[in-house]
Amino acid sequence: MEHPYGYIKDDKVYLKGFLNQEDRVIGEVKENEASTIKYFEDRFELAKKKVADLKKDIEENQNKGSFLMKLVHLRESLMQYDALGDFVPLIDELNEREEYLNEIIQANRERNLEIKRELIEEAQVLMNDTDWKATSEKFRDLKLRWIKTGPVSPELRDEIEGSFKETTDTFFENRKNYFEGLALQAEENIKVYESLVEQAREAFNMQDVKQAFEISKRIQKQWKESGKVPAEKRQPLWDEFSRLNNKIFGRFKRTMQNKPRQGGGGYNSPPSRLRPFEVVKKIEKLAESMRDLSLGETTPEKISRAKRLQAEWKSLPPKKPREAQQYSRLFVFFTDIVFEKSFLHKLARSKFDNYYEMDEQEQRQVKINIMKDLISRDEKELETVKENSENFRSHESDFETMLYRKISAYKRKLDVKNHILKELSNK
Numbered sequence: 001m002e003h004p005y006g007y008i009k010d011d012k013v014y015l016k017g018f019l020n021q022e023d024r025v026i027g028e029v030k031e032n033e034a035s036t037i038k039y040f041e042d043r044f045e046l047a048k049k050k051v052a053d054l055k056k057d058i059e060e061n062q063n064k065g066s067f068l069m070k071l072v073h074l075r076e077s078l079m080q081y082d083a084l085g086d087f088v089p090l091i092d093e094l095n096e097r098e099e100y101l102n103e104i105i106q107a108n109r110e111r112n113l114e115i116k117r118e119l120i121e122e123a124q125v126l127m128n129d130t131d132w133k134a135t136s137e138k139f140r141d142l143k144l145r146w147i148k149t150g151p152v153s154p155e156l157r158d159e160i161e162g163s164f165k166e167t168t169d170t171f172f173e174n175r176k177n178y179f180e181g182l183a184l185q186a187e188e189n190i191k192v193y194e195s196l197v198e199q200a201r202e203a204f205n206m207q208d209v210k211q212a213f214e215i216s217k218r219i220q221k222q223w224k225e226s227g228k229v230p231a232e233k234r235q236p237l238w239d240e241f242s243r244l245n246n247k248i249f250g251r252f253k254r255t256m257q258n259k260p261r262q263g264g265g266g267y268n269s270p271p272s273r274l275r276p277f278e279v280v281k282k283i284e285k286l287a288e289s290m291r292d293l294s295l296g297e298t299t300p301e302k303i304s305r306a307k308r309l310q311a312e313w314k315s316l317p318p319k320k321p322r323e324a325q326q327y328s329r330l331f332v333f334f335t336d337i338v339f340e341k342s343f344l345h346k347l348a349r350s351k352f353d354n355y356y357e358m359d360e361q362e363q364r365q366v367k368i369n370i371m372k373d374l375i376s377r378d379e380k381e382l383e384t385v386k387e388n389s390e391n392f393r394s395h396e397s398d399f400e401t402m403l404y405r406k407i408s409a410y411k412r413k414l415d416v417k418n419h420i421l422k423e424l425s426n427k
Contacts, residue, residue: 193241204244371421
């Protein structure tokens, strides 16, 4: 029995070949040839409906590109579909729809590429920003917008994804390094506060009330200029520090009130064991020794010797001769260099597990990069202090004094860091 698109032979139903396919068996005669032909014609109507439904879905949905794979699978299935009918127009319709979808997909990919490049540019502008909280929120928004943006062409996917990841990784790595640096700096700052508390204890136990009072004034000034630490760690130290200094002041006040007035009523402390010129010589020698320790790489031995020099410095009279001022400043400056180099070494070692596997040049470059970051951070903090001082300026003398000391402390820290950076860069 013949059919426009097939035939029956030896009780088998054949579909005539189309689109370079050979004739193939699609079924067998069951009851009679007429009902069998009707069954396979009805199946072709089902195939037509599938094509029509897909076309309707594409027309009615906004995300048309999502139907591409469904179209490809339907076309492949039609090539092997068991039915009697003209499959060529159906295949042609699907080919036309595929071309239409590919145009839409290509246009979408070009638009997605444009959007993602804009997002990369935004990220590159932000990646070195140190306003960590606000910029972190901006990067979260960027990532969300990136995820919502569709794909780009496969040949560009790795390049685009890599560029975005590199910029976001740079920011979050910088943020991680910053807070790791703060944590290490806080540890160093805690040691400073602990040292001041210990000095307060020593002053409290002194027999010389006036000398204890002078030391108390000096270490209270140092406390105000010391760096940040978490409040929960600073508070117990402050409680003891303030208690000891209050007692020192109270004892000094009582002594002054009970001391007989002589020649106008001044309090005369016992003479120092060192004469002024001897104090100057001693400070000059301490400054030279500390300068020698500040040269080159820091070592545990240098730190130990620096602490011994500090102990000698503390044993000197609190009020130094005018002639010793220059040497005093040099002693403090070189002391800061020694301990800043120690901190830099710890920071480099903590950030790079393979630090000791690097050669000398690589280790030096690591320290240079870290020091540049620290200088940048201190410069921003100094600028913030200056801006805040303008916004909240007070006419009280104590405020002006405290502000001057705080700004001076930041400048001294920057001088020390820039000195170390110059030394590292000139090697």
